[in-house]
Amino acid sequence: MSGRGGPDPYDDAYGESSGPGDGRDGPGRGGEPDLPSHPAGPPRIPPQRPAAEDSGHWPGALDGGIPAPRPPTADETPTAKRTPERGSERDSKLGPERGSERGPERGPERGSEPAADSEPESAPEPRPDPAAPGAEPEPAALGPEPEANPEPEPERPASVPPSPPPYTPPSPYAPPAAPLAAPTPSAPLPLPHDLLRSLLGAWALTACSQEETAAVEAHLNHCPSCAEEALRLRDAVGLLHTEHSLDLDPMLRSRVLAGCLGRRPARIPMPGWAGAYDAEAARLDALLRDMGEAEWRAPVRLKWFDGRRLTSRDTTVAGVIGHLMVVDGIVATSLGLPDPLGADAPGSPQARTEAYWHHEPGAAYGSGPPGAVRELWREQGHALVRTVSFAGRGVAELDVPYGDFALPIRDAFLDRALECWVHAGDIAEAIDYPYEPPASTHLKAMIDLCARLLPGTLAERRRAGLASPPRRLVEAGTPGRTLHLQVEGTGGGDWYIPLDSPAAMAAPEEAVATIALDQEAFYLLASGHVPPQEAAAGLSGDTEAIRDVLFAAASLSRL
Amino acid sequence: MANDAPPRWDRRMQQRLARGEAAALAELYDRFASLVHNLAHRVLEDETAADRITREVFGYVWENPDAYDPQQGSLRAWIAMLTQRQAVHRLRTSQTAPADGDTLSTEALEERIREASVAARADYIVTSMPAPLRAALELAYFDRRDYRQAAAALGVTEDEARRRLRLGLQLLSTAHVQPPRAVSPPGYGRAL
Numbered sequence: 025m026s027g028r029g030g031p032d033p034y035d036d037a038y039g040e041s042s043g044p045g046d047g048r049d050g051p052g053r054g055g056e057p058d059l060p061s062h063p064a065g066p067p068r069i070p071p072q073r074p075a076a077e078d079s080g081h082w083p084g085a086l087d088g089g090i091p092a093p094r095p096p097t098a099d100e101t102p103t104a105k106r107t108p109e110r111g112s113e114r115d116s117k118l119g120p121e122r123g124s125e126r127g128p129e130r131g132p133e134r135g136s137e138p139a140a141d142s143e144p145e146s147a148p149e150p151r152p153d154p155a156a157p158g159a160e161p162e163p164a165a166l167g168p169e170p171e172a173n174p175e176p177e178p179e180r181p182a183s184v185p186p187s188p189p190p191y192t193p194p195s196p197y198a199p200p201a202a203p204l205a206a207p208t209p210s211a212p213l214p215l216p217h218d219l220l221r222s223l224l225g226a227w228a229l230t231a232c233s234q235e236e237t238a239a240v241e242a243h244l245n246h247c248p249s250c251a252e253e254a255l256r257l258r259d260a261v262g263l264l265h266t267e268h269s270l271d272l273d274p275m276l277r278s279r280v281l282a283g284c285l286g287r288r289p290a291r292i293p294m295p296g297w298a299g300a301y302d303a304e305a306a307r308l309d310a311l312l313r314d315m316g317e318a319e320w321r322a323p324v325r326l327k328w329f330d331g332r333r334l335t336s337r338d339t340t341v342a343g344v345i346g347h348l349m350v351v352d353g354i355v356a357t358s359l360g361l362p363d364p365l366g367a368d369a370p371g372s373p374q375a376r377t378e379a380y381w382h383h384e385p386g387a388a389y390g391s392g393p394p395g396a397v398r399e400l401w402r403e404q405g406h407a408l409v410r411t412v413s414f415a416g417r418g419v420a421e422l423d424v425p426y427g428d429f430a431l432p433i434r435d436a437f438l439d440r441a442l443e444c445w446v447h448a449g450d451i452a453e454a455i456d457y458p459y460e461p462p463a464s465t466h467l468k469a470m471i472d473l474c475a476r477l478l479p480g481t482l483a484e485r486r487r488a489g490l491a492s493p494p495r496r497l498v499e500a501g502t503p504g505r506t507l508h509l510q511v512e513g514t515g516g517g518d519w520y521i522p523l524d525s526p527a528a529m530a531a532p533e534e535a536v537a538t539i540a541l542d543q544e545a546f547y548l549l550a551s552g553h554v555p556p557q558e559a560a561a562g563l564s565g566d567t568e569a570i571r572d573v574l575f576a577a578a579s580l581s582r583l
Numbered sequence: 584m585a586n587d588a589p590p591r592w593d594r595r596m597q598q599r600l601a602r603g604e605a606a607a608l609a610e611l612y613d614r615f616a617s618l619v620h621n622l623a624h625r626v627l628e629d630e631t632a633a634d635r636i637t638r639e640v641f642g643y644v645w646e647n648p649d650a651y652d653p654q655q656g657s658l659r660a661w662i663a664m665l666t667q668r669q670a671v672h673r674l675r676t677s678q679t680a681p682a683d684g685d686t687l688s689t690e691a692l693e694e695r696i697r698e699a700s701v702a703a704r705a706d707y708i709v710t711s712m713p714a715p716l717r718a719a720l721e722l723a724y725f726d727r728r729d730y731r732q733a734a735a736a737l738g739v740t741e742d743e744a745r746r747r748l749r750l751g752l753q754l755l756s757t758a759h760v761q762p763p764r765a766v767s768p769p770g771y772g773r774a775l
Contacts, residue, residue: 225749226730231723260756263705264724272620276634283638284645291603306613410606
């Protein structure tokens with residue numbers, strides 16, 4: 025396209041040159057009255073108010089060709105029904121008629137309600153219609169419009185059968201004649217042609233006031249060149265949504281990437297342990313796509329188990345992404361990447377999050393530029409994956425300090441992947457959108473991380489007096505009492521947890537208890553989303569050991 | 584709507600792909616997968632077929648990063664062109680040798696290709712139009728602001744906001760015009 029070069033190349037490029045005959049329309053356009061049924065025709069946009077259409081239908085070739093725009097109304101938001109279908113559901117959250125992704129080849133059909141093009145539904149507002157019979161003689165409506173004169177009168181009766189009934193003014197209002205004489209707020213304003221013309225873009229996008237909408241539509245009845253442009257611009261609105269008519273299947277990503285790497289092996293591969301983080305961050309990022317301001321500010325409740333009880337903290341979608349970003353930042357700084365909180369930032373995840381929410385109140389309370397944090401979080405995530413790809417094998421064991429504990433970086437990546445999934449789940453729940461569990465290999469790696477962390481957490485809880493003391497002393501490296509953790513599901517498996525000391529060896533034959541639960545229940549347990557004592561379905565054996573392990577699992581969660 | 588990929592990003596991505604960086608491939612996918620999938624879906628109207636085109640296009644780019652010439656336009660536009668070409672090729676092939684006896688009429692076939700081309704051009708126009716125009720359209724369309732609010736958000740006069748909205752749509756409407764060279768001759772579009 026033109027318009028990439030000079031300082032203001034678009035200025036005047038298309039200024040006033042768009043008359044009816046400028047030839048920019050596609051074939052078959054501009055004169056055909058069959059546009060509404062045309063597949064690429066203007067989006068069927070039901071009129072918000074029957075004003076211009078009902079009464080003063082457009083003359084000639086354009087008759088019925090351009091549905092009137094529906095100005096957005098603030099209060100008719102997400103009550104539209106939500107189905108868990110991909111694509112369509114998000115629409116309803118973005119607003120009722122912003123229908124972005126109904127079908128791949130349609131433009132945004134903004135109207136989700138039945139098209140009202142043909143039915144002269146009665147206007148809900150009691151205001152008199154500007155073009156209703158009584159109003160017609162008012163020349164003021166057309167103002168200085170020069171070519172306005174010829175048509176109005178004879179047109180009316182032809183195509184609008186029952187115009188009068190809906191417009192009988194309600195009795196509480198002034199005597200019938202009076203309101204028509206005085207320009208009411210919605211009567212077409214006598215705007216000059218140039219101004220009306222300049223409004224066409226805003227009109228096509230339903231981005232002008234009701235009064236202006238009415239004025240433009242009245243004008244279109246009489247100005248063929250504006251009418252032609254209006255049709256064309258309205259049609260162009262349908263082209264605005266060219267991307268992602270459907271949410272992509274997250275599994276497609278791994279298939280496509282694996283296919284590529286099969287065709288040409290990477291010379292700089294991504295470490296296997298970084299794969300879960302890469303995939304989970306991409307999945308969450310896809311969920312965030314297309315979120316409007318309101319959704320970025322949607323309240324989200326973060327829940328975790330603080331060691332003694334379930335606790336929670338309220339923030340927004342943007343606040344959650346900021347939280348993920350600053351905690352990912354711990355890994356970033358370990359790798360020598362810049363800290364998103366700057367130098368001298370606190371070290372623990374909680375303190376970092378509080379610091380971020382404190383300094384970026386917008387993120388937590390919803391006043392800043394929503395969604396800007398997404399880009400920062402994502403860029404940092406890409407940098408993390410890229411850095412460990414280049415770093416070589418040794419990096420996997422590099423310690424990442426989490427305040428009062430540390431994880432080797434390979435586990436820190438798994439931990440971040442798990443956090444990403446947990447918080448994506450929180451966000452999805454807050455905006456009422458479905459979210460699937462991770463790919464089974466990734467899920468299994470995350471559960472494995474939890475299982476490996478359990479003995480240490482158990483020991484910590486013992487030191488804090490929150491768990492029962494060890495039953496016997498076990499020498500490091502020798503088998504001791506063991507709990508069998510059995511997780512059902514594609515990402516599940518069997519894990520054996522040493523009960524007496526983190527240094528002891530777990531041994532299946534030493535198992536004194538079994539906890540069996542499915543992977544979803546494990547997720548809820550380890551993310552601190554359910555009380556630990558209610559998490560598991562199948563329990564058998566030593567009740568004290570079971571209780572200690574369930575509470576330790578819940579304690580793995582944190583803000 | 585648009586990915587604001589500066590040319591520098593494009594060149595750097597090309598270098599990283601050429602170097603065989605798996606992380607770059609993942610980033611490329613995250614940025615363009617929905618574009619590719621959607622364009623392919625417009626042409627083929629089939630989820631599985633669009634998945635397949637997505638695999639083929641990314642496979643091609645990963646194997647041939649040097650085929651992209653930054654002088655000729657953005658990486659995004661190049662990938663959109665590859666997708667379009669591959670999808671149209673697949674559609675024509677499937678129509679000449681229908682496996683399931685499900686054929687389109689010639690007119691319907693050409694119409695679908697035409698619509699998909701319009702969509703691809705529209706994507707190109709939106710992503711390459713001057714940023715002030717695009718910002719105004721995004722505010723009005725995606726954020727549902729009226730032009731006065733858009734003017735305030737952009738720090739411009741209401742006149743200017745109206746002008747940008749109109750101009751942006753005028754630019755976009757040119758997607759409906761077939762540029763003379765863009766009409767694919769029959770059989771055009773090699774397999775990737």
